[in-house]
Amino acid sequence: MELGAQDYADRKKDISQFLSQDIYQDEIKAMINHKRRRLIVNISDLHSFNNLATRILKNPSEYMQPFFDAVTEAAKSIDPKYLKEGEIVHVGFEGPFVSRRVTPRELLSEFIGSMVCVVGIVTKCSLVRPKVVKSVHFCPATENFTVREYRDITSNNDHQTLSIQEVPENAAPGQLPRTVDAIVEDDLVDSCKPGDRVAIVGIYKALPGKSKGSVNGVFRTVLIANNVSLLNKEANAPIYSPEDLKNIKKIAERDDTFDLLGNSLAPSIYGHSWIKKAVVLLMLGGVEKNLKNGTHLRGDINMMMVGDPSVAKSQLLRAIMNIAPLAISTTGRGSSGVGLTAAVTSDQETGERRLEAGAMVLGDRGVVCIDEFDKMNDQDRVAIHEVMEQQTVTIAKAGIHASLNARCSVVAAANPIYGTYDRSLTPTKNIGLPDSLLSRFDLLFIVLDQMDADIDRLISEHVLRMHRRSIHYMLTCLPKIPTILNILILSLL
Structure with a gap:
């Protein structure tokens, strides 16, 4: 959805005020010093600033471009030589996503178009592919050059597709593990490999299918990532009372x-x-x-x-x-x-x-x-x-x-x-x-199976003792069983 000029200006103004805080001015300076091209913003900081977090989580597509432009302008004001012509600074999000921190199985239709944090394990990685960003056309008749810029629904730079699957220990028994595709771009490419446990923050989008001829109303859903963080073993450590x-x-x-x-x-x-x-x-x-x-x-x-x-x-x-x-x-x-x-x-x-x-x-x-x-x-x-x-x-x-x-x-x-x-x-x-x-x-x-009568007797006693205890427990927990059934059960013990 195209933003109106006034809506775009209002959103960019709010974001610029947020970035003018000392903590994010220091973050932008650190990003420039380390020659990075992505600013990581904590979602909890946005909550305390004019309720900006709720608006971004629900309608991220309307805020991502103003955010990119505001951060790019802030970086250029600090160091004009930091970016080349046409380059922009990307933005990633982190922090407590609470109800929006989900697994691939919990990604339902209610999250389409919003920002979520998906936790899982990387099972597949595609090759890194470039995309057309800008093309220059020459007309011999007028001897003029025409420049066209390309930006599609997923990404506008080098990109890579990842498959994120439910972690094996939390997958539902007897069911196929669910998988979601995530598209990473630019500096996030090759940030993880198959087998890594990750938390990916991104926009959950529905894309039209590529099947030719028929339109069956089925859309492919992908996660357009803006931040990838690796989860180590300590992140999932148990909590002891x-x-x-x-x-x-x-x-x-x-x-x-x-x-x-x-x-x-x-x-x-x-x-x-x-x-x-x-x-x-x-x-x-x-x-x-x-x-x-x-x-x-x-x-x-x-x-x-x-x-x-x-x-x-x-x-x-x-x-x-x-x-x-x-x-x-x-x-x-x-x-x-x-x-x-x-x-x-x-x-x-x-x-x-x-x-x-x-x-x-x-x-x-x-x-x-x-x-x-x-x-x-x-x-x-x-x-x-x-x-x-x-x-x-x-x-x-x-x-x-x-x-x-x-x-x-x-x-x-x-x-x-x-x-x-x-x-x-x-x-x-x-x-x-x-x-x-x-x-x-x-x-x-x-x-080895010893085939000894004494050992077999000990094993059978162990098995009977284990079942006998469960039957005694059943009798104590269910005193209202008819008396004749109690007599039958006791006669078996």
């Missing part, structure tokens, strides 16, 4: 803290105390070292469980999934090598190449659980060699050369080569995996 801290310190003073942690992991599974303790250490992680000579020593622990069927290997993986702050689960048969690491794909709309992150890149700083590890193809299994030792994924395909971080712990569960463990053979022949892969696992557990 004083009571929690008191209990943590109380447990830390005990001598059997490690045993207590091991027994607290998956209490429904009988035994496997050493494996449970190993899982606790794996989730805590080791110490990562980057030496002065450039050598990187990983701090993440890789663990593998090989053994008979029905010894709770998959249940332990499920326990890790429920406890670890970031855990991604996959199976050997249902995943490919590029699905675990990274892939180069083609964009359906533009036809250009895009880099798409796999499970191990998305699980950066987390745990990747791989079940049925023995069912993987050899070619797919080779793909994770680099991840488990160097903790990076290197891509060199279709003219794209990139290195992505994949600092994750790998927990794998596999069956022996003959289905059940043959005690007459050596462990190497039972496992049936190459030495190059086994050497990358720091912990290797062989889990």
Whole structure:
């Protein structure tokens, strides 16, 4: 929507008064000294100035151009030689967006045309593409030059398309994770890569589709970004109450803290105390070292469980999934090598190449659980060699050369080569995996079904005790159950 001359002047005047504050005069001077081309404005400062924040959040398209022009004029007044002819200063926003801080799943139609902050993980990055900004035409008849400037609905400079997906730990179970495309331009290009957790501030817009011939009323929605900030692990750290801290310190003073942690992991599974303790250490992680000579020593622990069927290997993986702050689960048969690491794909709309992150890149700083590890193809299994030792994924395909971080712990569960463990053979022949892969696992557990009557009796008692407690709880919570049903239940105990 085109702004009227008076409306534009009024908005630019309000913004110029806001920028005349000492704090933003200093910010503009710092921007000039560092030779940046984008001024970051805190949204809470706009709230205290003539309620400017509400107007910008609801109708950002009407305020962005006046904001650009006001900041550009303020920068030129401080240093006239800072900008070349035709250059402008961009504006980005940060701060508490409260109800407008959403995930891709929460981006509904009510946010179209307004400014939002979308939190997610980058799964795809397109190549950087230039756009036509200005063209000069010469007419031989009149010998005159005509200059045309181009500005479209998305951007007017170098631009790049990102795909932002819900973070895996917060995605709804059993549903496809939602994704939104974000268009970044100018200095925001290449500010993040696949696998990074980001908070992107931008205008949520609906663009007409590119399908030829038919108009079906379906519009493509994108996020026109004006600020990209990376979220580190500390940003999503849990918040502890004083009571929690008191209990943590109380447990830390005990001598059997490690045993207590091991027994607290998956209490429904009988035994496997050493494996449970190993899982606790794996989730805590080791110490990562980057030496002065450039050598990187990983701090993440890789663990593998090989053994008979029905010894709770998959249940332990499920326990890790429920406890670890970031855990991604996959199976050997249902995943490919590029699905675990990274892939180069083609964009359906533009036809250009895009880099798409796999499970191990998305699980950066987390745990990747791989079940049925023995069912993987050899070619797919080779793909994770680099991840488990160097903790990076290197891509060199279709003219794209990139290195992505994949600092994750790998927990794998596999069956022996003959289905059940043959005690007459050596462990190497039972496992049936190459030495190059086994050497990358720091912990290797062989889990056997002992087939002993005493052990089976202890396991059955543990299972019955666990269910008996739940039935007793049901009886105490539901005293109004008919008496005959109470007698039947008690007779089963």
